[in-house]
Amino acid sequence: MANITKLVGGIVFDPAHGVDGEQQDLYIQDGRIIAKPDTDKVTEIDCRGKIIMAGAIDMHTHIGGGKVNIARTMLPEDHAQDVIARTELLRSGCGHAAPSTLTAGYRYAEMGYTAGFEPAILPMNARQAHMEMGDTPIIDKGGYAMLGSDDFLLRMMISNADQEAINNYVAWTLTHTQAMGIKVVNPGGISAFKFNQRKLDLDEKNAYYGVTPRDILARLAQAVHELGVAHPLHVHGCNLGVPGNMDMTIDTMQGIEGLPMHMTHIQFHSYGAEGDRKFSSGAAEIAEAINNHDNITADVGQILFGQTVTASGDSMHQYEAHGHAHPNKWVCMDIECDAGCGVVPFKYKDQNFVNALQWMIGLEIFLLVDDPWRVFLTTDHPNGAPFTSYPHLIRLLMDKSFRNEVLSTLNPDAQAASNLGSIDREYTLYEIAIMTRAGAAKLVGLSDRGHLGTGAAADITVYTDNADREKMFSKPDYVFKDGNMVVENGDLIDVTWGATHVVKPDYDASIEKSLQPYFDKYMSMKLGNFKISDDEMTADGRGRLIIHPTSHQSGYQEKGGAA
Amino acid sequence: MSEPIRREDVASPFCGIASDDLTIEVSGLEVKVVSNGDAVTQRGFETPITDTQPRVNGKEVDLAIAVAKAADLLRASSQSVISGLATDVNGARAVMALADKSRAVIDHYASAATFRNLLVLQDTGWMTTTLGEVKNRVDLLVVVGSDIESRFPRFFERCMWNEESLFEQDIASREIVFLGKAPSGDASTSPAGKQAEVMACDSVDLPEVVSVLRALVAGRTLQASQVGGIDVAALSKLAARLKVAKYSVVTWAAGELDFKGAEATVQTVCEMIKDLNKDTRSSGLPLGGIGGETTANQVSAWQAGYPMRTSFGLGYPDYDPYLYDSERMLAAGEVETLLWVSSFDADVVPTEGARDTIVLGRSGMQFSSEPAVFIPIGTPGIDHAGQVFRTDGVVALPVQKLRDSGLPNVADVLAAIEEEL
Numbered sequence: 001m002a003n004i005t006k007l008v009g010g011i012v013f014d015p016a017h018g019v020d021g022e023q024q025d026l027y028i029q030d031g032r033i034i035a036k037p038d039t040d041k042v043t044e045i046d047c048r049g050k051i052i053m054a055g056a057i058d059m060h061t062h063i064g065g066g067k068v069n070i071a072r073t074m075l076p077e078d079h080a081q082d083v084i085a086r087t088e089l090l091r092s093g094c095g096h097a098a099p100s101t102l103t104a105g106y107r108y109a110e111m112g113y114t115a116g117f118e119p120a121i122l123p124m125n126a127r128q129a130h131m132e133m134g135d136t137p138i139i140d141k142g143g144y145a146m147l148g149s150d151d152f153l154l155r156m157m158i159s160n161a162d163q164e165a166i167n168n169y170v171a172w173t174l175t176h177t178q179a180m181g182i183k184v185v186n187p188g189g190i191s192a193f194k195f196n197q198r199k200l201d202l203d204e205k206n207a208y209y210g211v212t213p214r215d216i217l218a219r220l221a222q223a224v225h226e227l228g229v230a231h232p233l234h235v236h237g238c239n240l241g242v243p244g245n246m247d248m249t250i251d252t253m254q255g256i257e258g259l260p261m262h263m264t265h266i267q268f269h270s271y272g273a274e275g276d277r278k279f280s281s282g283a284a285e286i287a288e289a290i291n292n293h294d295n296i297t298a299d300v301g302q303i304l305f306g307q308t309v310t311a312s313g314d315s316m317h318q319y320e321a322h323g324h325a326h327p328n329k330w331v332c333m334d335i336e337c338d339a340g341c342g343v344v345p346f347k348y349k350d351q352n353f354v355n356a357l358q359w360m361i362g363l364e365i366f367l368l369v370d371d372p373w374r375v376f377l378t379t380d381h382p383n384g385a386p387f388t389s390y391p392h393l394i395r396l397l398m399d400k401s402f403r404n405e406v407l408s409t410l411n412p413d414a415q416a417a418s419n420l421g422s423i424d425r426e427y428t429l430y431e432i433a434i435m436t437r438a439g440a441a442k443l444v445g446l447s448d449r450g451h452l453g454t455g456a457a458a459d460i461t462v463y464t465d466n467a468d469r470e471k472m473f474s475k476p477d478y479v480f481k482d483g484n485m486v487v488e489n490g491d492l493i494d495v496t497w498g499a500t501h502v503v504k505p506d507y508d509a510s511i512e513k514s515l516q517p518y519f520d521k522y523m524s525m526k527l528g529n530f531k532i533s534d535d536e537m538t539a540d541g542r543g544r545l546i547i548h549p550t551s552h553q554s555g556y557q558e559k560g561g562a563a
Numbered sequence: 564m565s566e567p568i569r570r571e572d573v574a575s576p577f578c579g580i581a582s583d584d585l586t587i588e589v590s591g592l593e594v595k596v597v598s599n600g601d602a603v604t605q606r607g608f609e610t611p612i613t614d615t616q617p618r619v620n621g622k623e624v625d626l627a628i629a630v631a632k633a634a635d636l637l638r639a640s641s642q643s644v645i646s647g648l649a650t651d652v653n654g655a656r657a658v659m660a661l662a663d664k665s666r667a668v669i670d671h672y673a674s675a676a677t678f679r680n681l682l683v684l685q686d687t688g689w690m691t692t693t694l695g696e697v698k699n700r701v702d703l704l705v706v707v708g709s710d711i712e713s714r715f716p717r718f719f720e721r722c723m724w725n726e727e728s729l730f731e732q733d734i735a736s737r738e739i740v741f742l743g744k745a746p747s748g749d750a751s752t753s754p755a756g757k758q759a760e761v762m763a764c765d766s767v768d769l770p771e772v773v774s775v776l777r778a779l780v781a782g783r784t785l786q787a788s789q790v791g792g793i794d795v796a797a798l799s800k801l802a803a804r805l806k807v808a809k810y811s812v813v814t815w816a817a818g819e820l821d822f823k824g825a826e827a828t829v830q831t832v833c834e835m836i837k838d839l840n841k842d843t844r845s846s847g848l849p850l851g852g853i854g855g856e857t858t859a860n861q862v863s864a865w866q867a868g869y870p871m872r873t874s875f876g877l878g879y880p881d882y883d884p885y886l887y888d889s890e891r892m893l894a895a896g897e898v899e900t901l902l903w904v905s906s907f908d909a910d911v912v913p914t915e916g917a918r919d920t921i922v923l924g925r926s927g928m929q930f931s932s933e934p935a936v937f938i939p940i941g942t943p944g945i946d947h948a949g950q951v952f953r954t955d956g957v958v959a960l961p962v963q964k965l966r967d968s969g970l971p972n973v974a975d976v977l978a979a980i981e982e983e984l
C-alpha cells in the first residue's frame with residue numbers, strides 16, 4: 001500500500017461540494033484524494049489554521065504556440081529585466097510578459113496553479129503548441145482549437161453542408177489537434193482580413209464567402225453542443241477593442257439563442273462610445289446581459305498597468321491596433337488558410353484615460369456579474385497583463401478599500417466616467433475558489449480537478465491566511481500536484497510533468513473523404529502529417545494524455561507518462 | 564535481397580519548405596527518393612552511411628567512452644559553445660538542457676542569415692504569410708535579391724504553379740518579378756511557359772533599389788532616372804503593380820543577402836509591406852530554415868525566451884547577437900570547447916578555432932583536422948523519428964524513422980553527456 005499523506009486541520013474551501021471554510025482533514029494516496037483510511041499510518045502535514053483549496057486552473061492563458069513564440073522572440077529587452085537563474089532543481093529562463101515555457105510552469109506552480117489552458121491553438125500550428133506546453137513543467141495543460149476563419153469550414157458553410165457534417169469536421173479537428181474545446185476568434189474576420197476587409201460586424205458578410213459571424217457562431221456552437229463537449233464554444237467576439245462594441249457583444253449573447261457559449265476577455269468587448277472621448281464603460285449592461293442569460297459564461301481579461309504584449313489570433317484587430325505598439329514593433333501574419341495572428345507589444349498606462357477606464361471596466365464586470373460560477377478570473381495572459389499579476393487582481397476583488405485606493409490614483413477623467421468607486425462588493429474566499437477552481441474545472445470539463453472530493457486528483461494549494469490577499473495568493477505554503485508536494489513555503493521543491501487534457505468526440509470517418517483531397521489540392525502539408533497521434537503526444541515519456549468523455553461517451557482514459 | 568520498403572507522404576527535413584509528399588524506398592540501409600525528389604532532398608536522403616564508430620582523438624572507441632570524453636572537455640572548459648545545431652526538436656531540447664547546465668553559448672551555423680531577419684523582427688516587426696496562403700492567394704510575387712530555386716527547388720512548383728487555388732484564381736495569371744538577382748534556372752517559369760520578369764542589379768546596389776521602390780510605393784517622386792542600373796520608371800511600374808495587387812507576396816532568402824547591412828534592406832522591404840497594407844494586402848515570406856535553423860530558433864525561444872546567440876554563462880540566459888556570434892567568438896580565440904551538432908549534412912563541418920572540438924555529425928563527415936571527439940549520429944527523418952519546423956515557423960512536420968541503422972540520435976547522446984557533467 002502506497003504512502004498516505006494527511007493534511008491536518010486546514011480550513012477547506014471546496015465549492016464543488018459546498019464546503020465554505022470548514023475545518024477538514026484531507027488524505028492523499030497515489031495522486032488522488034481518498035476517504036479517511038482505516039489505518040493511522042499516515043504522514044501528517046500540519047495545516048491547522050491554513051486555507052486549503054484545490055489547485056487553481058487558468059482557463060484562458062496564452063502559454064504555447066506560434067504567436068506566443070513570436071512574442072518571446074520579439075521582446076529581448078523585456079526578458080532581460082526578468083531572468084531566472086538555474087538552480088540544482090530548476091532550469092534557467094526569463095520573461096516578464098512572455099516567459100519561457102519552463103519559467104511559466106514554475107511561476108504558475110509557485111502561485112498555486114496546477115493547470116492552464118491555451119485558448120488559441122491554430123490547427124495548423126497545433127503541433128508547436130503542444131510541444132511548447134510539453135516543455136511547460138508541473139501544471140496540466142490543454143487547449144482550444146481555433147475554427148471559424150478556416151477555409152474548410154467556410155466552404156462547408158457556403159455549400160450548405162448539414163449540421164452533422166460540420167459536427168464531424170469539428171470532432172475530427174478536436175481529435176487530431178489534441179484539443180479540449182473549440183474557440184472562434186473574430187468569427188470569419190481573420191479570413192475577411194485576407195480579403196482586405198478591415199472590420200466585420202456580427203451581420204456583415206465575408207466578402208468572398210458571404211457568410212456572417214452570426215452564421216459561424218451558430219454553426220460552431222451547435223456543433224460543440226451536439227457533440228457533447230463539456231467546454232462550450234469559446235468566443236472571442238467581433239470588434240475587439242472597438243469603442244461602442246458592447247451592443248454587438250450583447251447581441252452575440254442573445255443571438256446564440258440559449259446554446260452554451262463562453263465569451264472570452266469580455267472586458268475588451270464591453271465598450272460604449274459615450275462622452276467627450278467617445279469611449280465609455282458598458283460594464284453594467286454587459287454584466288446584466290450575463291446575469292440574464294444562464295447559457296453564457298465569461299472570463300474578464302482584466303488589464304493591469306505596465307508593459308505587456310498582446311498576442312491574438314485576431315489579425316484584423318491586431319493590425320488596427322499596431323499604431324499603439326509600445327515599443328514600436330509589431331507582427332501580423334496570415335496563416336495557412338486556417339487563421340492568422342497579430343503580436344503587438346503594449347504598455348497600459350494608469351494616467352491614460354482609455355487604459356484607466358479599461359481597468360475599471362474589467363473590475364466593474366467582475367463585481368456586477370452575480371454568479372461567480374459564470375465569470376472567470378483572467379488577464380487573457382499576456383494581453384491584459386502577465387498571469388503573475390493574479391494575486392494583485394485577487395486583492396483588488398477582495399479588498400474594497402485597496403481597490404478604491406488604487407482607483408483614486410488613476411486618470412481623473414476616467415474615474416469620473418466610472419461607477420467602480422461606488423461598488424461595495426468584495427469577493428469572498430469561497431467565491432475566489434469558485435472562479436479559479438470549481439467553476440473553471442466545470443467550464444473546461446475537468447471532472448476530477450478543481451475540487452477536493454474523494455477520487456479527485458490531489459492538486460491542492462495550502463495558504464496562510466493573510467488580510468493582504470495579494471501576499472497570501474502570491475506565496476502558498478504548499479502546493480501538491482497529483483499528490484506530490486511541489487512547493488513548500490513558497491519555493492519549488494520538485495519539478496513534475498503534468499498531463500494534457502483532451503476530448504475525442506465520436507465522428508464519422510467519412511469526413512476524410514472530403515478532407516483528403518482538400519489537403520492534397522490546397523494545403524501545403526499532407527493530411528496524415530497534420531494529425532497529431534496519441535503516440536506523438538506521449539512519445540518522450542513525460543507527456544501524458546487524459547481523455548475526457550463527452551456526454552455521449554463514458555469512461556476516462558489516461559495514456560502515456562512514466563508507467 | 565528482399566523487396567525495398569516503400570513509404571509515401573514522407574516529409575523532408577532537408578530544406579525549409581519541408582515538402583511532405585515524397586515517396587521513398589528503403590532497402591536495408593539504402594534510401595532512395597523515388598518521387599517528388601529534387602537535388603536537395605535526394606542528396607539529403609541518399610547520402611550513404613559510412614563510419615558508425617565514435618572516435619576520440621582519431622581512435623575508434625565505444626560510445627560511452629566518447630560521451631565521457633565529451634563531458635570531460637565540457638567540464639574543464641571555461642567557455643563552451645554549442646553550435647551547428649542542425650537537429651530536430653528533441654535534439655534542440657537536449658542542446659538547451661546541456662547549454663544551461665554547462666553554461667555554454669548556443670548558436671546555429673546559419674545564424675548569419677537568420678539574424679538578417681531576426682534583427683528586423685526585434686526592431687520593427689513585419690507582416691508575413693505562410694506557404695499555404697501563398698499557394699492559394701498570391702497574385703504577384705516579388706523575389707528580392709535571391710535565387711530561391713537553388714535552395715528551395717520546389718518552391719515554385721508547390722506554391723506558385725499549383726493546379727488550382729481555393730478562390731478560383733486563374734493560376735496562369737500569377738506574376739513573378741525578380742528584383743536584384745536573376746534566377747539560376749527556369750523553376751519560376753509557368754507551366755504554360757510564362758517567364759518571370761527580371762530587374763537585375765548588383766547586390767551592392769540592392770539596398771538603394773529597395774529604398775527607391777519603397778519610396779515609390781509611398782508615393783514619392785524621385786529625381787534620378789536610374790538606380791543600380793534599373794530604370795526608375797520600371798520600379799515605378801512595379802510599385803504601381805504592388806498597389807493594385809490583391810495579395811502580393813514579397814519573398815527573400817536571407818541566406819543569399821550576403822552583403823554588409825543586409826538587415827537594413829530586409830527592414831526596408833518589411834516597412835514597404837506595412838505601407839502597402841494601408842490600402843491592400845501584401846505580405847512578406849522570409850525563406851530560410853536550412854539545417855534545422857527554424858527548429859533551433861523556435862525551441863530556444865520557447866525554452867529560454869531568446870533565439871540563437873544566447874549565453875548561459877551567467878547562470879541565466881543572456882542574449883547578444885554580436886557578442887555571442889559563435890563565428891566571431893571562434894575567430895577571436897574565445898572558445899575553449901566547441902560542441903558541434905550537425906545531423907543533416909555531412910558537409911556542414913565545424914569552424915576551426917576552438918581549443919577542443921566535439922562533433923556530433925552525420926556519418927561520413929570529413930575533417931581537415933580531426934576533432935577531439937567525433938560521434939556519428941543518426942539523421943532525423945531517416946534514422947529516427949522527430950519533428951522539424953518549416954521556414955514559416957508555423958508548421959512543424961513529423962519526420963519518420965525509415966531504417967534501422969543503429970546510429971544514436973542527438974537527443975540521447977546529449978542527454979548522456981549532460982548526465983555525466
Ligand SMILES: [Zn+2]
Nearest residue numbers: 060119265380
Ligand atoms: Zn486570449
